[in-house]
Amino acid sequence: MATEILMPALSPTMEEGTLAKWLVKEGDSVASGDILAEIETDKATMEFEAVDEGTIGKIIVAEGTEGVKVNSPIALLLEDGESADAVTTTTEATTQEALEEAATPAPAAAQVASEEPTPVSKASPDWPEGTEMITQTVREAIRDAMSEEMRADDTVFVMGEEVAEYNGAYKVTQGMLDEFGSRRVIDTPITEHGFTGIGVGAAFGGLKPIVEFMTFNFAMQAIDQIINSAAKTLYMSGGQMGAPMVFRGPNGAAARVGAQHSQDYAAWYASIPGLKVVMPYSAADAKGLMKTAIRDPNPVIVLENEILYGKSFEVPKLDDFTIPFGKARIWREGSDVTLVSWGIGMTYALEAAERLAADGIEAEVIDLRTLRPVDYDTVLASVMKTNRCVLVEEGFPVASFSDHMASTIMQRAFDYLDAPVVTCTGKDVPMPYAANLEKLALVTTDEVIEAVRKVTYK
Amino acid sequence: MATRKAPAKAKPNVSKDDLLQYYRDMLLIRRFEEKAGQLYGMGLIGGFCHLYIGQEAVVVGLEAAAKEGDKRVTSYRDHGHMLACGMDPNGVMAELTGREGGYSKGKGGSMHMFSKEKHFYGGHGIVAAQVPIGAGLAFADKYKGNDNVTFAYFGDGAANQGQVYEAYNMAELWDLPVIFVIENNQYAMGTSTQRSTKSPSYWERGAAYGIPGEEVDGMDVLAVKAAGEKAVAHCRAGKGPYILEIKTYRYRGHSMSDPAKYRTRDEVQKMREERDAIEMVRQMLLTGEHASEDDLKAIDKDIKNIVNASAEFAKESPEPALEELWTDIYADEIPQEAV
Ligand SMILES: Cc1ncc(C[n+]2csc(CCOP(=O)(O)OP(=O)(O)O)c2C)c(N)n1
Numbered sequence A: 001m002a003t004e005i006l007m008p009a010l011s012p013t014m015e016e017g018t019l020a021k022w023l024v025k026e027g028d029s030v031a032s033g034d035i036l037a038e039i040e041t042d043k044a045t046m047e048f049e050a051v052d053e054g055t056i057g058k059i060i061v062a063e064g065t066e067g068v069k070v071n072s073p074i075a076l077l078l079e080d081g082e083s084a085d086a087v088t089t090t091t092e093a094t095t096q097e098a099l100e101e102a103a104t105p106a107p108a109a110a111q112v113a114s115e116e117p118t119p120v121s122k123a124s125p126d127w128p129e130g131t132e133m134i135t136q137t138v139r140e141a142i143r144d145a146m147s148e149e150m151r152a153d154d155t156v157f158v159m160g161e162e163v164a165e166y167n168g169a170y171k172v173t174q175g176m177l178d179e180f181g182s183r184r185v186i187d188t189p190i191t192e193h194g195f196t197g198i199g200v201g202a203a204f205g206g207l208k209p210i211v212e213f214m215t216f217n218f219a220m221q222a223i224d225q226i227i228n229s230a231a232k233t234l235y236m237s238g239g240q241m242g243a244p245m246v247f248r249g250p251n252g253a254a255a256r257v258g259a260q261h262s263q264d265y266a267a268w269y270a271s272i273p274g275l276k277v278v279m280p281y282s283a284a285d286a287k288g289l290m291k292t293a294i295r296d297p298n299p300v301i302v303l304e305n306e307i308l309y310g311k312s313f314e315v316p317k318l319d320d321f322t323i324p325f326g327k328a329r330i331w332r333e334g335s336d337v338t339l340v341s342w343g344i345g346m347t348y349a350l351e352a353a354e355r356l357a358a359d360g361i362e363a364e365v366i367d368l369r370t371l372r373p374v375d376y377d378t379v380l381a382s383v384m385k386t387n388r389c390v391l392v393e394e395g396f397p398v399a400s401f402s403d404h405m406a407s408t409i410m411q412r413a414f415d416y417l418d419a420p421v422v423t424c425t426g427k428d429v430p431m432p433y434a435a436n437l438e439k440l441a442l443v444t445t446d447e448v449i450e451a452v453r454k455v456t457y458k
Numbered sequence B: 001m002a003t004r005k006a007p008a009k010a011k012p013n014v015s016k017d018d019l020l021q022y023y024r025d026m027l028l029i030r031r032f033e034e035k036a037g038q039l040y041g042m043g044l045i046g047g048f049c050h051l052y053i054g055q056e057a058v059v060v061g062l063e064a065a066a067k068e069g070d071k072r073v074t075s076y077r078d079h080g081h082m083l084a085c086g087m088d089p090n091g092v093m094a095e096l097t098g099r100e101g102g103y104s105k106g107k108g109g110s111m112h113m114f115s116k117e118k119h120f121y122g123g124h125g126i127v128a129a130q131v132p133i134g135a136g137l138a139f140a141d142k143y144k145g146n147d148n149v150t151f152a153y154f155g156d157g158a159a160n161q162g163q164v165y166e167a168y169n170m171a172e173l174w175d176l177p178v179i180f181v182i183e184n185n186q187y188a189m190g191t192s193t194q195r196s197t198k199s200p201s202y203w204e205r206g207a208a209y210g211i212p213g214e215e216v217d218g219m220d221v222l223a224v225k226a227a228g229e230k231a232v233a234h235c236r237a238g239k240g241p242y243i244l245e246i247k248t249y250r251y252r253g254h255s256m257s258d259p260a261k262y263r264t265r266d267e268v269q270k271m272r273e274e275r276d277a278i279e280m281v282r283q284m285l286l287t288g289e290h291a292s293e294d295d296l297k298a299i300d301k302d303i304k305n306i307v308n309a310s311a312e313f314a315k316e317s318p319e320p321a322l323e324e325l326w327t328d329i330y331a332d333e334i335p336q337e338a339v
């Protein structure tokens, strides 16, 4: 029986890849463990090994082909004595519902909010009209922000696990060791508490460290240094010294990595006076906010997201582009309800708005971008217009950042509300591994839509 | 006091049955992991999946030195440990596919599995977190007054974490019956030991806390077993912890998504060809005329059947019921330890 060799999934988030190179040709016999091909994902090039032995009967996907879907047949492996002509290929691969992720809608162009009452929206365009734009992934935008700041300021350096020679566990620091050398792009042992403390000391000593956590799950090992040392020292020293530094890395759920590797820490860090916290969604925001974070004289937490890393957005082509903290962005104007989110939560908010619009419900969608300082005014101004608000995030529901926003809205805009403020969050459970349960544990677009219907009574 | 020991080369006395058993146990791990890699490629296993291929002699050798009641705890690279302590391949594979029949009902995944029955305390995703936990398991046994020991496995990368040394200090201070097993496979993801420490002889670090230890050839299952027996005897005698730094090698990438650019293919190939632990036992069986090629073929076939059956089970077991999302968050009562 001939076996189909299928396009492998090489990482938790891979859906398709490029078949970069075949290392075998038709007629070659292969043994288990032999390298068959090189496959490129958005993160890296990887070698793909044979599992079974046999003869390569037919190469179905030619080298250089891009966008080859995981699990589609790429070659045919024959057993001894079998001929390629004798077998017909079945093209239907194993079903892959798990990978059938809902496509995210293209966001509406950013626009200025305008409404009078007491709190005035701070949202305004982040770059001049007519600016040339380039398409970039969030991953590239973050790297560019760090590299630009490092070129401009020798006191800025990056440290963390696998940031240098490996080019970053998630390839965010790709190429930076080559450009800046090992004095400024520093691989650490796996010692989060230790290297975070060293980073804080370096900041006290006049440098501007960027401390990368491979993921924020591992920053729990270091949270004492982040909060007790970095966040509080300025206050405790009566303003004499502080920690101008950035703590960054992917935060929140990725895909199928289980309870210890899937937690959103937004609410934790946002509750700490002395820290600033940003959680960008788009590539332009990631770049502009990262540059602001590096220049800020305080410790700044930048919560990135593995799933967003590979997503592309338009980024302004400007020599020095920054976005100020504490300024929200209005992605879509609407009069029926205000949808507030940040980071990956925006994916659900924007998708819900798109689907609601098809039913005649116009949602105003606000991306907070910065959680501390947070732009209350833009949210309040919008709620005073729409009289309804739904907040969306992936974090746990109890003491969530949405709860804080909801209570602020209630205190400052109570008379304007026509319905209770509703929060849509992740479920109150540790993240399960099973595919079906994981989907349920996260917030869903359907839940956002249902919440909007509830508050608009439609 | 720390004592250095030359990697054991002398062939200790070992029975034919034992040798055959180690062969089987190591082969089961290897074939199981190959199958897991295959299922990952098919999208049936998601997230992180860290294979144990190359390191089989470590767990098989140490399990040969353990008795019923002894405990073990390890990192995310845990499939081999589970198979070696007698956990059911079906349950392990079904956890990898996230199904109801898995050891954690599909809720834990590759990195987080547990078995009360086999005294396997996980499957931990945070590098080095299992080390103080291992000391704590030993604390419980000492407290209860039994003679069980705990094997706390961790990597060369984990060996640099601060909590390891806090655990060493207390383990020795309180004479806890824990064996700290450093599986030194020379890499922590893409970082070789030379790039993470200037004190690469990890077992010697125990001397600072008064913990004896030794370096062991982890590609030789008999050497591992002999060292394990020595460590176990030390612990059971109430003399406190012991460190085994077991030199081993992982053939595959760190996880399924590792581009493996940090080492040469030749380096891996050389290890596979010259030092493979399974091949070594195979040769011993054949040259000692303990088994014929046909006998070994029969074992291979048997193992293949077990592994294929586990894959079938893992594919057919249903996804967990949706209500499972909300269970197991709080326990209603403190679980009574089964003796
Ligand atoms: C606290 C923490 N930091 C970082 C990681 C990411 N990570 C997972 S495995 C690993 C390498 C560990 O290497 P080692 O201890 O040698 O074990 P091996 O993988 O070789 O078995 C890293 C950095 C993590 N899981 N936990």
Ligand SMILES: [Mg+2]
Pocket: B155, B156, B157, B183, B184, B185, B186, B187, B188, B189
């Ligand atoms: Mg290692």
